[in-house]
Amino acid sequence: MRRRRAEKRKIIADPIYNDELITKLVNRIMLDGQKSKAQKIVYGALEILQEKTGENAVEAFHKAIENVKPLVEVRSRRIGGATYQVPFEVPERRALSLSLRWIVTSARSKQGKSMIDRLSQELLDAYNGVGAAVKRKDDVHKMADANKAFAHYRW
Template sequence: MARRNKAKKRTSPDSRYGSVLLMRFINIIMKCGKKSIAEKIAYSALSLAEKKIGKDALSIFETAVENVTPSIEVRSRRIGGATYQVPVEIRQDRAISLALRWIARATSAARKKSGRTTVYCLQSEILDAYNKCGGAFKMCEEKYKMAEANKAFSHLRF
């Protein structure tokens, strides 16, 4: 018989800070299964951010993710031959996943654009997200603006 609910993935906490959120982020930035390299990149970027701001690295990271986490998104809904973009609230786990992906994607884009190291770009993106600016925060604001623009279709929710 089929499962009613999808089984949740269990992610173990990271070794240095004991944070499940940070381990999820390390898994996102990992390429070709090289977790130790991804851990070095993440930990180096967090230590640089910690030196720059003077606060705990984990609290900086959690605040950055919280600032980038969206609360609403638009979903396509087809009604009577027309497709509408309907604003819908996001589940918390999906919102955090989006925020982590956006930070990783903004880091990758900055790295390609500037030619600097991944550690430096990740550190600057985390600090930008912490200060509510930068590429990842811009993606979050775009989601919110799209939802605001389509607020008239909110009565068509699923």
């Protein structure tokens, strides 16, 4: 018998923009519990994003996240000794966490410059529909499209 599902924790909105998604980004950036350092990075990146887009920082950030969110992904499913990559629709929570993860990892993998500059550049790229995180989403979509013949193996 399985245990009960873990309950979802309530995320407290961040103090400056009053947005839960920004808090999630701060928590994703944070290393070794250094939250104030992570907040400086995120807020600095959002200011740069606001300057470059000319749009409200929170709206630009939300648009960037929307551009990175995957709609479908593939999961391995073993059927009769063969493993198939079966396409599945991505639940909203997972799509959000994947998009944040992809943005942060692609910002971290860039060379040179400060983390503020790298994160703001990645958010700007995502806002414009280009960049590493958006490419990652497109790759996931292509993989799901290539394997749509196995969609009937969904459970």
